[in-house]
Amino acid sequence: MNHSHSSMPPPATPRSLDVLANAMAASAGVVLAFMALHIVADVGMKYVFHAPIVGTLEVVSHYYMIFVTFMPLAMIEWKRESIVVDVFYKTFPRWLRMASTAITFALVIGVYCALTYSSLLAALHATEIGEIAMGSAMTVIWPSRWALPIGFSCACIVMIWYLIVFLTRNEEWESLFDERAGSGEFPGA
């Protein structure tokens, strides 16, 4: 078993990024557990006591869903688990692979920066007006808006680290990227 080749994170990995990505994915896992329990409890209350938990729909949509979706983004980038099409890439000569990777970096980092910026403005605005959702119950939702800039910015930081590897350690970038690149299948789903 060649560990230096198959294990992730790669050598000389900043531990802080590893901790960050893992902690955020873990928080999403915890929220997912609460989500499942909350929904089951709601179903139980509905059928056993004819009294569903008020506001389940709002809390599931505005809190659990938002957390579970945006918190693991840093982890996805860290483990290189985004879905990509690499049937063509595999046939490219080296210079074209480098060019493609450079374009990919520019776009991915650009998109995360833009998302961070726009979601930050949205979160600030929501906080200012104290945003609420009007459903079966009035639910305060502005705090959940902050999950987006946090998730996007952390993913962005991870990608910036990969960019630095790409720019400074030319020998390593390829193995770093190819190992994790999916074949387009969902990670284990």
Added chain:
Amino acid sequence: MDRLDIGLISIVACMALMAIRVPIGVALISMSFIGIAWVINLNAAWGILSSIPYSFIATWELSAIPMFLLMGYVAAWSGMTKGLFTAMRLLFNWIPGNLAVASVGAAALFSAASGSSPATSAALARIAVPEMLKSKYDPALATGTIAAAGTLGSLIPPSIIMIIYGVFTNTEIGPLFVAGFLPGLLTAVCFSAMIIIRVKAKPALAPSSKLTLAPEERAAAYRDLWPLPTLIIGVLGGIMTGVFSPTEAGAVGALLAVLIAATRRSLSATVLWQSLRDAAISTAVIFFIAIGAAMFQRLMGISQIPAFFSGLILDFSDNKYIVILLISLIYLVLGCFLEPIGIMLLTLPIVLPLLIDLEIDLIWFGILSVKLLEIGLVTPPLGLNVYVVNTSLGGRVPLTTIFRGVTWFVVTDLFVLLMLVSFPQISLWLPGITAK
């Protein structure tokens, strides 16, 4: 340049970016942003970028996806899928080509635990193919069976791709799930029948290999048989009787999976933790692309591409069946290099208005498109499932052999597709009787 041109350029640019390995979600988001800024203005583009990620995700219907993913991961991590193949072997011991038929059966049940076809094929390839090769099965038959059987997962509920289809087309997800059941079963039956007929005609393809186990081993194997059907029946039954919404069915299903794992003494803190984490990560992977698709849908709407596309196809023919045939061709071509959820998210914004124009039943079309996307997974030159089987076996069986083996299944699939198109009742009967 008019907005239509910009829309078309965006589509082409988006495909080009995907081809050079830009992540699908990033390609969709960046092209939508640039396209909208170009057609309207930069303010509008920022507006969509800041509103869609939150508003699209904060919906109750989509919440079924993390719940079903969680259920699947609990089932997989707690080992419910492990003994399935052996149990199926015992069940089909008396049938010609029993190992291949058992693989089809195992794949059908596996679908409860797996939202993705390539993952089903990968797992089964490692379990079933070595057994078949050891029994001197024709390698093409052995590997082709696994590549094709993996595609059953998306039709038999619960199915992630159907939830996404339902959300994007505004179709109720419960009936979609119910509608997929018979077509999935029909596919499994036709696959098995084809295998049996072929083996009867040419016994050398699959020499008989009866599994003989001691009584206690046999009992142990049969104990692996009940968990996944229980999950499918629990989920589907709950939805059919109207007791649960899909999200509720998913959450109850996840709890049911935990309880089943506990009774089988295969539940541990690690299993739970891994399942939660993996389900959260997969949710984020899928939803990031879905956010991109939701933005792309806006761009398509603004640039009037769907109307243009409808016009193009309707000029050719306004016959429902010919339109479906044309869309099928597009799906099969895209299926060569894109993964099904990606194709569905990319094409629905363009195709949907046409379907509504022609008053095509959206549940029926949902089933047809899932079937088509699955066929795309096994057709040359680049069927993803075939590659996955090839990789899972460490290249022991060459790609050309697997494609040769898959051909029979593709022909069978096309037959099933023809049945589904000719007899919409196969898909619509079950949701029809449960709606009341």
